[in-house]
Amino acid sequence: MQWFMDIYNNAVITVPAFAWFVTQVMKVIYDIEKYKRIDIRRFVGSGGMPSSHAAFVTSLATVVGVKSGWHSPEFGVAFALAMVVMYDATGVRRAAGKQAQVLNKLIAESQESGKLSNLDVKLKELIGHTPIEVLVGGIIGILFGLIFSS
Secondary structure: OHHHHHHHOOHHHHHHHHHHHHHHHHHHHHHHHHHOOOOHHHHOOOOOOOOHHHHHHHHHHHHHHHHHOOOOHHHHHHHHHHHHHHHHHHOHHHHHHHHHHHHHHHHHHHHHOOOOOOOOOOOOOOOOOOHHHHHHHHHHHHHHHHHHOO
């Protein structure tokens, strides 16, 4: 049971997990405000405001920087990971989401015109982030890392 307490007391694990959880809750609240509907699937879904991926990795890097030092190799690795994840969220994943939107529209139009009737597919469109969603998630993550790492 000591191993569980060691993990529970490890801020490098718990702070990013907490930042992820809070930003996922914020997505649900944001969607309620914006769309006037409750969609619990947003709690576990990707994409949207704020980026929980960005919050997770920036809180991780911040905690590592506070605990190991801003000059440490561990912080360097955590920082590099954060940059890759955030770049991917606004680049590749966002582009894939836009492609899914276009394909879903083409499928729907083809079905309406009778050209395509046997395809029952709806691609997931909300998988990436806008730069502002990543920025907000990153700021939240840094704040969580600074506040909860001690």
